[in-house]
Amino acid sequence: MKVYTHFITITALLLAASLAHAQTEPAPPPDTGGPETEDVAASNWERSLRASLTGTQASYRNWSQGGTDNLAILGTTAYTSEYSKDRYGYRLDINLRYGQTRIGDGDFIKSDDRIRIRNQASRKFRDERLSAIFNVNFESQFDKGYENPIPDEGEERILISRFLAPAYITEVLGLSYKPVENFRMEGGLAMKQTIVSDTDLSPRFGLSEGDSFRNEAGFSLLIGYERRIMENIYYSGYVETFTNVNRDLKYTDLLFANEITGQINRYISANVEFVLAYDRDFIDELQVKQIISLGLSYSFFGD
Secondary structure (H helix, E strand, O other), X not given: OHHHHHHHHHHHHHHHHHHHHHHHOOOOOOXXXXXXXXXXXXXXXXXXXXXXXXXXXEOOOOOOOOOOOEEEEEEEEEEEEEEEEOOEEEEEEEEEEEEEEEEOOOOOEEEEEEEEEEEXXXXXXXXXXXXXXXXXXXXXXXXXXXXXXXXXXXXXXXEEEEOOEOEEEEEEEEEEXXXXXXXXXXXXXXXXXXXXXXXXXXXXXXXXXXXXXXXXXXXXXEEEEEEEEEOOEEEEEEEEEEEEOOOOHHHOXXXXXXXXXXXXXXXXXXXXXXXXXXXXXXXXXEEEEEEEEEEEEEEEEOO
């Protein structure tokens, strides 16, 4: 459970850093009962931190219909920090996920794994629907992943990923168009770095054997949409692409992510996630991920 220890440690550090930052913010002047002035202003920072823990468990003994014992657990952390003053803005999003599953008396195997960090600095134009943006993004995973997580008898598991193998860093300099609050388009010139810390895995991610780093220049496009479907049920989704200017269009990386979140009460939430990905460096077929979860959820601060 070493990976779960890392996951909890990072979540605790995010909470501690956010609380420390909150304590450094100056307190507003006392209310004198008079009219408000420009000096009595709200903080330029908005932050939120939400953590959830979901799981399933089933056990069967002498059950006539049969069944297999299983146990699954998934932890998630979502942190957002946003700064806005005049025409300038900055936003940090950190999304961490890690889950494991055990079927019968077998070993625990990874069921979900994500490290995703997004930074964006922006400056609005006179038409505030338009902004100049600069993004720096990072994506990787915590733990080892296998092509055959439950091998047949006598078969060895085939490693296909591990921490920082791969990891992706992307920088984008471009424009953002946000005509309404829940819709945005972003695009611009981009650089993408692929890191593979285990060089035995390099060929799986389009690198030459023995190489651990690749840099690409290209274009990036993102279209995002958010909507409240009904009370306490929210949808968020986005399509993101990266096109290398030196390669054929069929090598364009594509990510289409969709998530529906329902807050049943203060402590219980449900989540549906559906993701499509296409990365020809890894496989020339569509990658699909679908997760439905129900469990405990708590917001430390923010929404």
